[in-house]
Amino acid sequence: MIKGFILIFLLGASATYCIAQHNKAKSAAIIVTGKVLSQADSNLVKELFFDGLHEKIVNNFQRASTNFNKVLEIDPANDAAMYELANIYHTQNQEADAERLIRMAVTVQPENNWYWLLLADIYKQTQNMAQLVPVFDELIRLSPANEDNYFDKANALLMQNKVNEATAVYNSIEKLYGSSEDLSNARQRILIQQGKPGKAAAELEKLVISNPSDLGNYLSLSEIYAKSGKRDQAIAVLQKAALADPANALVRLSLADHYRALNKPDDAFIELKVAFADPNLNIDDKVRIILSFFPQFADYKARAYADELASITAKTHPDDPKAFSVYGDVLYQEQKYSEAKEEYKKALVLNDQVYQIWEQVLRIDITESKFKDAITDGEAALAIFPNQAPLYLFSSIAYAQSGNHEKAIAYLKNAADLETENKDVISQIFSGMGDSYNALKRYSESDQAYEKALAADPDNSYTLNNYAYYLSLRGENLEKAAKMSKRSIELDPGNSSSEDTYAWILFRLKKYADALIWIEKAMISGKVVNAVQLEHYGDILFFLGNKEQALLQWTKARQAGSASEKLNQKINEKKYIE
Known part of the structure; x- marks a missing residue:
């Protein structure tokens, strides 16, 4: 004869323990009915459970779930299977199913700390703060020496704006464990939330006096002063912290922020220099600060600040390619191309797997007309990144400018095979082909390439100008050439080369008076x-x-x-x- 038993879990209360203590039923009950197992069923349950654990370990969650569900079909009150299945659902963001199962598990076994912790995680994920508080009550009951559970309960209360209840929890913490920095910080948050920054500052001032070596208190106090509009007091506190630890980067960065807010860029820069000299300050933070100056580069001071900070970064982090890369970026923005290239090369020595740096190096080579360097650098880059169309494009420019148009065309064909979406790059590729085919006097192929370039970008002034000019030199399609040339001037007014092209086409059309106007414009426009x-x-x-x-x-x-x-x-x- 099978004897049944019933276990009940009530929403809003804390399982059977809370029912006995409070007798509060806030919503419908979950009923778990168990049974006495035969030896065969007991053996099968164990087998299915351990098979489920194995499948879970190898991340086969579907099979694991199937096994745990089979366990519950045989043994409906198997809390371990409920817990494992709830864990799987939780990792898959199926929070409703996870909550239902783990609530059943704590009903069956309310003394298991892990079950309550999972339920707490689920309520945190679903932002169910009202249900989270009684769960922490259970965790406190099971682990009364764990201070974190009290803090978590107070935080859950604060998120419900139950400030008085949270304060009561903090008072309990102080009675049980004494004063601490964490407790002081928590009380400060409450005071700030209540709109009482003065009292929060008073709490911190006590901590600063009692523990003057803890710079975190200075930083927190300065932040409260700043939020209260007391910027001068915030700076005064940080200056005291700087006296205690002159090289502390966080203190210096905070001072820099305050000076910047007061529109004192020179003072801010002095603090930044000290912070940047600290090798322990994360280089990503330094890079972020340096890049923040870029939008202000119209101002020579901003350029100078960024340049010096980048230089300090490179000296402070000689083994990090980011340091040289960002210094190269600053120098590039300052149009100090040779110096920028030198820094980029240093970065590549440390790590040659950063594609953007190679592209910048090639761009500098082409800008400075160092075509031999561009060929060498291009080949080195392509050995690492053979599937990057821009590298073939830059290399083709170098080969074309060096007179090797056959090689340039071969590289441009490779680029065309790789690039199928970026219309600007496609246009540059076929425009380059048009130039090189023309240089080889393969005019039909040149015209076809230019047409493809214009199909990708009809308003590319460079392509329009070159195509028009080469047609005029051959005396072919002069009316078409004139239209293209005029359009290139409309797109890029004041371009001396385009104005000269238009003048020459008008000359070939025997429109000499108009040609004179445009050649004189070209001579005025040209430096x-x-x-x-x-x-x-x-x-x-x-x-x-x-x-x-x-x-x-x-x-x-x-x-x-x-x-x-x-x-x-x-x-x-x-x-x-x-």
Whole structure:
């Protein structure tokens, strides 16, 4: 004959213990019915349970759950299976099922500390503070010497704005364990929450006097003063802390924040320098502070501050690539490209696996027209990152500028195979192909490449200008070339090269008066008048009948460095040569 028994867990009370003590039923009861097991069922339960534990260990949670559920089918009051199953549900964020099962478990076995801890975690996750408080009562009952349970209970009460009840818990802590910094900090939070920062400050002032070596109290006190609008008092407290520990980075950073709030950037910078000299201050915090100056780089002081702080960081952290990388970023923003490259290279010696640094190095190589360096650096970068289209693009520019257009095209094809989404990069790739194919006099392929570039980015002024210019040199599709050239000027007004291109196309269309207007604009826009523009100027003047001025401009073009046979022939024969 099987004999049954019933265990009841009431919502809002604390299992059977609380029922006996308080007799408070706040909602519907959960009823767990158990039974006496036969020897065969008992053996099967053990087997299923340990199989479930094994599956849980190997992260096969579905099979583990199946086993634990089978245990509960045979033995409905098996609290261990309830706990394990509740744990699985909790890790999978199935909090309703987890709560139901673990509440059943504490009903069956209210003396198990682990069960109550899991229930507490579930209520924390679901923000159920009302149910969390009685759970901590149970944990306090089971572990009365554990101070943390009292603090957790008080926090749960505070989150319900039950300040008086939380204060009572803190008073109990003091009676049981005496005063402590944690207790003082907790009481300060209550005072601040009650809008009594003065009393909170008084509590901290006592701690500062009783324990002057604990800088955390100074920092907390300064924060309360600052929030109360007493910035000068906050600084005075931190200055005392700095006297106690002059090299403390946290104190110096706090002082810097206060000086910055008072619009005293020079004073803030002095504090930052001291903090940055501390190798124990996390380098990520230093990098974050340095980067915060970037939006202010229009101000020379901000640039100078960032430069010096980055330099200190590099000296303080000589084994961390981040230090040299951020210093390189600062120098790059200051347009000190050679120095930036030197810092980037130091970072790469320490860690060559950071793609962004390689890209910056190549960008500097191209900007400074150091194409041999770009080829060397590009090959080194591609050996590590062979699937990065921008690296092929930068390398192709270097090869093209070095006259190796076949190699440039090969690299651009690799880039095109890799890049299929970024329209700007795709446009640059095919525009570069257009340039190199044109240099190799493979004009049909050049035109096709330019068309692909414009399909990706119809308003790329560089592509429009180059395509138009090369068409005009060949005397092909001049009307189309004129439209593209005019559009490039609209997109990039004041560009001397684009204005020269438009002037030359108008010249080829025999619109000499219009061509004169644009060549003179180009010469005004350009910082330095180049030989090509001077020769074009002479050509236009010649067809406008001003042959003496035409000869003068051709002569200037030769003096500016042009050594073409055609130009010499124009000068010698004093006439335009097609």
